[in-house]
Amino acid sequence: MEALFATVTGFLAASGLYLALRGRTFPVVVGLTLLSYAVNLFLFSTGGLTTNGAAVMQDGVTHYADPLPQALVLTAIVIGFAMTAFSVILAMRVRGDQGSDQVNDQRAEESKEEKS
Structure with missing residues (x-):
């Protein structure tokens, strides 16, 4: 189970890094x-992969899941959603202003050369 989790x-x-380095x-x-x-x-796996463990500590229960990584992941999901929404809006704004969605657009460099 841990090997599959680490592989995924x-x-x-790796896929995210590859796509983040693209030109569009x-x-x-x-x-x-x-x-x-x-x-x-990764944050979720730092607490250990516990199966059939109690989510909350109770009297008499010795096998439970660590709640801290779960709270961190929940916070990271909210922050990730906000970051994605901001990135989409920023990409739409740049596309509207420059007329292209290329990250390294030649038009911006050409306009700087024409002004000087």
Whole structure:
């Protein structure tokens, strides 16, 4: 189970990094989202993969899940959603202003050369 979990986390991180380094804005946004999913899985795995464990500590229960990584992941999900929404809005704004969704757009460099 741990090997599968680590493999999926690594695959998400590698895919997210690959997409984040692309030249267009939509793959960059998807790459950042995949990277945030990989970080969430990593944070969740820091508490250990517990099966059939109580979610809350109770009297007489000795086998329980660690609640701290779960709280961190819940917070990271909210922050990741806000970051994704901001990235999409920023990408739409840049596309509207420049007329292109290329990250390294030649038009911006050409306009700087024409002004000087």
